[in-house]
Amino acid sequence: MDILYKAFVEPFLFMSEAPDLLLQTLWEGLVSGVLYALIALGFVLIFKASGVFNFAQGIMVVFAALTLVGLYEKGVPALLALLLTAGVMLLLAIAVERIVLRPLVNQPDIILFMATFGLTYFLVGLGELVFGGSPKEMIADALYLPQGTTELTLLGGPVRFQHLDIAAAVIASIIIAALAVFFSRTRIGRALRAVADSHKAALSVGISLNQIWVIVWFAAGIVALVAGIMWGARSGVSFSLQIIALKALPVLILGGFTSVPGAIIGGLIVGVGEKVGEFYWGPLVGGGIDTWLAYVIALLFLLYRPQGLFGERIIERI
Amino acid sequence: MLYREAGQFKTTYFSDMAVFRLREDRTGLAVVVVAAYGLAFVGTDFLLQAVLIPFLVFSLAAIGLNILTGYAGQLSLGTGAFMGVGAYSCYKLMTAFPDVNVIIWILVSGLFSAAVGALFGLPSLRIKGFYLAVATLAAQFFLQWCFIRVPWLVNYNVSGALDAPLRTVFSIPVVGATATSQARYIVVLTLVIALTWLASNLVRGRIGRMWIAVRDMDLAAELIGIRPLQTKLLAFAVSSYYCGVAGALMVFLWYGGAEYDVFNINQSFFILFMVIIGGLGSLIGSFFGAALIFIMPILLGIILPALLVPFGLSIGAETIEHLRFMIVGALIIFFLIVEPHGLARLWQIGKQKLLVWPFPY
Known part of the structure; x- marks a missing residue:
């Protein structure tokens, strides 16, 4: 009975006794939830358009963040580094489409899944080779990300809001809204949805699958970059971020x-x-x-x- | 000329249904088996301990996953954890009953793994494909958490690691620090051969056909009277049994002790690689895949420096490690593009070609 009490009664009593703590926990959960959603979004984009379960999304997050920090450390101004990183993600998208996806068209899903595994290994090696394997600090200041915390007294207790978390939530929401508009209002977005519905039908009305794939992989790369900046600012840029992607x-x-x-x-x-x-x-x-x-x-x-x-x-x- | 079907007449149904119908296949297999045992006596410690034992262990795990993914069509990413269940239960059994022959416990520990595997296989009735793969990740992470958090599993050992106590078979030590790599190798080899033989009969029989039917189309399989729940759970159980035995062998006959981290998610992926590269739905493919995926990085580690040094490019061990990652990744993509059906298919094509060589008309 004791264990049942501990499992089913005590936590709720604790919640009602200290609502501020509950609020704090909920807020932290929401922020990490938004960031999980951001990573998941990268998966969804690619899965919708090409039916590929892209295991490499996690390493793309790390790779994008590493490139950004690495470029900045080489002396490139932060905003230029951001642009260059986006460029690198575009190159990556083109290369993946050319080298991996195109020869594997029409193969079973699991084969494509495995190919993204190969890609993961390749990117891990490349990232470590170019930027070194040691963890790095995300350049939060140079990117004008806010620091510090605000403490509000809510429900009879102090609740802390990290400015960075607020920024992360806002930016993630903007990205998600932008993607929603992109999908529903633009020509390319319509093409993407057509491809998601049926590859064959999309091809027959003159949509270039190859082009679409480059676009989605690029979009997923950008989402990965944003996710990498946010996670990196919270917990540093290292290859252990990959585990978060599994979440x-x-x-x-x-x-x-x-x-x-x-x-x-x-x-x-x-x-x-x-x-x-x-x-x-x-x-x-x-x-x-x-x-x-x-x-x-x-x-x-x-x-x-x-x-x-x-x-x-x-x-x-x- | 060496490999011909001509002249080998089958006079009974039994001989017509044999696994190896050709005399050449049978002699070839016999030669391989004899050579494998022979290696125990001529191979160096490095060859036995660092190459052949792990190769055999991974082959066994790959066979296990291949039964599940290749034959029954259920994608699983929990292999590492199922191996862990085998290793931990073997440890508990070995230390609780030290007088019983350790090989018996290795084989019994697979049963625990099978039970856990069947439990986590339950969702497979409702969910399929990648959804199932993610669901099996729950098994992976939950079991790994158990390995860390349940000290009972390691007999309240302070280090939290598994160690290998001394155990003998016919008074020759096979588990523990004093066991020679020769003795370990022979035990592993014998178990792997026995279990492979069992698996090859299993997948050719009624059970294997049920698995294949479910893999190809589970709804249709249900319509012809195959019970999907039992079939899928059996696949999970048998697969986990093989993985569990492989896990026990890995810890006690290869590493000689291990921590929970050995059974992490990367191990699961590693074995999935072997199965895919080797060939889904092929037992010999599991061996090929294990050989390629396990031995390739070792070879690269030896070859890369040898290739680069003559050009005056002496590179650090770290860089080699990174290059190795890149090359392994690139090779995986390459193999998938060249032969998506895996090395087993290449083997089959090679045999077909050899049958008609040198006049392929």
Whole structure:
């Protein structure tokens, strides 16, 4: 009975006793949720347009952040470095399309998935070769990212808001809104949606698949760059950021692989669930549960809705 | 001329259905097996301990994953954790009952792994493809967390690591610091051969056909009377059994002790590579894949410096490591582009060509 009390009553009592702590936890969860959503967005973009489950998204985040910091350390002004990094991501997109995707058209999904694995290894090696394997500081000041914290008294207690977190949430929202507009209002966006619906039909109305792939990989690269800057500013730029990218996977299955709003809402659910779970229930089992909690949430969720929250309904035919 | 079907008449159904129908195949296999045992006596410690034992262990794990992914069509990224379950349960059994032959415990520990695998295979009934792959990540991370947080698993050992106590088979030490690499190699080789033989019969029989039917189209398989739940769970259980045994072998006969970190997500990916590069749905492909993925980096580590030094480019160990990563990545993409069906397909094509050589008309 004691364990049941600890698991099902005590955390809620604690929540109602200290609402400010709950608010703080929720806020932190929301911020990391937004950042998970940003990484998940990169996956969704590529999955929608090319049906490739891009495992390399995580390393793209690291690679973009490394390039940015590396260029800055070589003496390039920060904003120019930002542009150059975007250029590098474009080159990467073109190279991936030419070298990896084009020869592998029409292969089974798992083969393409494996190819992005190869890409991951390649980028890990390249990044370490060029920029060295040691962790780096993100150039938050030079990019005019705000620092410091604001403390507000809410619900009878102090709640801290890191300015950086606020900026991250705002920037991520802007990116997401921009992508939404891009997808629904522009010519290229329409083409992208057409490709997502059916490759063959899109080809038959004269949409160049190769071009579209370059565009989505580039867009995913830009999203990766933003995610890299934000995560980098929070926890430093190193190859361990890759693990964070794996956290985007439960976000994906929660939201559905093909849905942009799904990625965002899934990200928020995972971020909040993880932080709240770790804070209130973690001590019960010895802590550290945030490494797997997200996956288990997603797994339980999938048992009820196999296609995720907003995924397209799975229709199977024989 | 050496490899011909002509003249080998099958007079019974039994001989017609044999795994190796050609005399040349059978002698070839016998030669390989004898040579493998022979290597135990002529090979150096480095060859046995750092190349052949890991190769065999990874082959076994790859066979396990291949049963699940290649034959039953269920993508799994939890291989590393299932290997861990095997290793930890083997440790518990070995230390709780020290008098029982260690080989028995290695084989029994796979059963624990199989049970855990079947448990985490339950979602496979509802979810498929990449969704399932991510779901198996839950197994990977949850089990790895258990390895860290449950001190009972390592007998409340302060270091939190698995160590290999001395265990003998016929009074020859095979586990523990005093075991020679020769003894370890023979044990690993024997187990791998036995389990491969078992697997090759399993995948050709009724069970294997059920798996293949589910892989090719699970709805259709259900319509012809195959129960999807039992079939998929059996695939998860058998696959995890192989992985678990491989994990136990890896810790106690290769590393001689390990920490939880050995069973991390990269291990799972590593084995998935082997399966894909070797060829999905092919047992011999698992061996090829393990050989390529495991031995290629070792060879690159030897070849790269040798290639670069004559040009006056002496490079540091770190740079070599980075280059190795890049080359392995590039080679994976290259192999996928050249032969998406894996090395097993190349092997098959080679055999076909050899059958009609030198007059391919």
